[in-house]
Amino acid sequence: MKHARKNTDTRTKRKTPTEVKKRTEADYRRKYLYEDESSTTVRRQIASAGYKTRSLDSYIPADKLESKVRSRNTIDDTKKIDTAKIAASENHAKRTRASSASSSARKSSTSSRKTTNTATSSKATSSKTASSKASSKRKTTAKKIINFKSNKYLRSLCASLGIILVVAVIVLAGIGAGMYTAVSNDLKDMNVQNLALNYSSFVYYNDADGNAIEEVQLHHEGERRVWVDSEDISINLKNAAVAIEDERFYQHNGIDLKRTFGAAVKWGLSKIGIGNASYGGSTITQQLIKNITNEKDRSVTRKFKEIMRAIALEKQIDNKDTILTMYLNISYFSNQCNGVEAASNLYFSKKASELSPAEAALIVGITQRPTYYDPIRNPNNALAKRNTVLKKMYDHDYITKEEYEASVNSPLGLSTSATESRKTVYSYFVDAVISDVINDLVEKKGYSSTFAEQQVFSGGLKIYTTMDKSVQEAMENVYENRTGFPSNKGPQSAMVVLDPKTGEIKGLVGGAGKKTEARGLNRATQSKRQPGSSIKPISVYAPGIELGKLNSATVLKDEKISIGDWSPSNSYSGYKGNMVLSKCIEISSNTTAVKALQLLGIENSYNFAKNKFNLSSIIPSDKSLASLALGGLTDGVTVRDMAGAYGALANGGMYNTPHTYTKVLDSTGEVLLEFDEKPHRAVSEATAFIMTDMLSDVINGRSGTARTAKLNNIPAYGKTGTTNDNKDKWFVGYTTHYVGAVWFGFDTPKNLKTAGISNNPSCVIWKNVMNKIHSGKTSAGFVAPSSVKKTSICSNTGKLASSGCSYVVTDYFVAGNIPSRFCKNQHTATGASASSSPTASVSPSSNPEDAQTAQPSSMPIQDPTAENSTSTQTQQPTSAPVQTPEPIPVTPPASTPATEYIPIN
Known part of the structure; x- marks a missing residue:
């Protein structure tokens, strides 16, 4: 068996040779x-x-x-x-x-x-x-x-980089200094007074002594804003805001470096997908700047500008309490509440100075997420946030332990009115003022409609109106209580009252019943309705008298006529036969109005209605007999425009544009807008007076259509109007003090008889309002100018009255356009039944001898309209025998006394 040989090689180990001598470091x-x-x-x-x-x-x-x-x-x-x-x-x-x-x-x-x-x-x-x-x-x-x-190249490169670095530092320092200077200049005028002014616009009216009285503060889209001073803000509110929003508020100079650094780190991490983009870090001063400038983008540039502005603001104001007061007044607290005073009133029915720690914590907690912490819609969220704020207050020793425990265990305690509609509802008059100022800023200053609206609601404007508080209140009382209105509450109504001498609108109501909608439909200024017969005085009769085509003695035959396929009818049954002009107006005959328009000419009528009486909504398609004689206009007219047109008759023929304000000042006190439209002459003083005299019969005559409009102790003049199928009812009338125009009908046009209304409610509404606003006033009527003459005429023939005339009327005439022949006929009274044969021709009289030529009267007065009058009086003879009774010497006086008035009856 073989075994692995043990490695005995010592060369693999590193050893210091013995011959190596130690060396010193040197x-x-x-x-x-x-x-x-x-x-x-x-x-x-x-x-x-x-x-x-x-x-x-x-x-x-x-x-x-x-x-x-x-x-x-x-x-x-x-x-x-x-x-x-x-x-x-x-x-x-x-x-x-x-x-x-x-x-x-x-x-x-x-x-x-x-x-x-x-x-x-x-x-x-x-x-x-x-x-x-x-x-x-x-x-x-x-x-x-x-x-x-x-290496010279490297040394040169290093030197160049060093120079570039130094220059970059200098440039950045310059940019920073420049931006600081710029934002400092932006904030020079920023103080509590200016900020409060720039925050709300005010509407004023003049009292009886001419003193400007504040009517309302304007807030955008129904927002609630009330500015309060530091002493009117609870210390609990201030402490709560500092505790939850900026705990080092009293130590920093506008920016909190610790929070800013933390926010910067979070921002950087969010850019690489770590964490979210909500990184906070803004101090109360920075939040104030953001609320003032309304800059909401999340760019680094905006943040840098915000920091510079915050530092500049703290240097300029140098008072922490002032900055905190501004912040609490400008912050948004949900439900259209801006500022702690509005929020305190809404949520607790208290003033900001009366809030407890728990109430203050609830309100301050809303600011971070107004919808999420809305105590009305999200009470649980609001409760949790309130307790978080209370904990912060306790941690910073703003409240005691006992106060903390009592507060966190208490319910929200909202006011019972907090859940009601929070939109501010202004009067119809104020709504009209807002619209007028916005429109004029667009038309006269070139503002965009959006910017104009922003200026009106939050530009710190001071708007001085034409409103008479007593007139406006009287009108609102009648309309809200529906005094004199039919029992059926379906139909609506609108009314405008103005001073004819200036065109200043003194009162305006755009609907019946209590107003509940913010800037809703204003029927007095926005709705256009057909005026019916109320247009006749300004489109037919006054222009005809002005041009010499008509006068008080002009006889027009009320009979059936056909013009093409159109055959106008009257509001009454049958026809009245021959009638002088004043009688035609009194009973509001339609057939005679058509004949008078034929005498005048459609172009003349259109020019007077649109350009002289300023019915701006009339358009070329209205150049027709039906439109100009009977008021069947394509688009209709507004109540405001009708009041302005009649104002010319009440002001001696001078037209003043109806307006709701006199001037508007910007936040610096400079005049931004001023009503400076000059009056223009619509008709002569004589024409205006003669027209006024005839309109008196509409109210005071036995057959007048507006007898229900008669006032208690003041002479009144006016004209009714009813459109086809009884869809619209009008009455426009005036006194020596005011002009009032009233419309009555359904918002969606339909026959008023379906609602059980057959009379003209406008007359009664007009009377109820005018009686109230004329309380304590007196008037004997309008003074006849020297340019008119008073003469008795035969109401059947329109000639100077003689002993054979059964009905004699006394009317006014323009000097030089007075009948010069006496009536020689024995005839019956005005109103005999007319011939049944239709005709489209103009037949002012039934006797050729009754032709009213413009021959000079016995007075030595020049007649500038003789040609026009002569050309319009061609008549057909009748079989009635001609008798020549002895004339009664009725001679017009040489002059009319300055004290003569139009009689009431």
């Missing part, structure tokens, strides 16, 4: 290394040669190292030779066992010495080889170091 440096090498370098170079490092005084000399390295290359060959010699020695020993022990010992000693000498020689050779390689490597390394130091 000797070693002088002989083998460079003078400037350090001890660490010595060790590193020795180790690189493959040898274990020892103390510096026992390193192997270089020549021995080289020999040792060389001997390693012949180890394998030497090992083979040694093995063969050992085998031969053993064999020889077996053959000579019989020899003496001393001889064997000598042979064995000789063989051992040979083996030892061979190994020693091999080791020496190997040592020399290794030493040579190590020395060569050290020289190469040193050479590289020397080359790097002496």
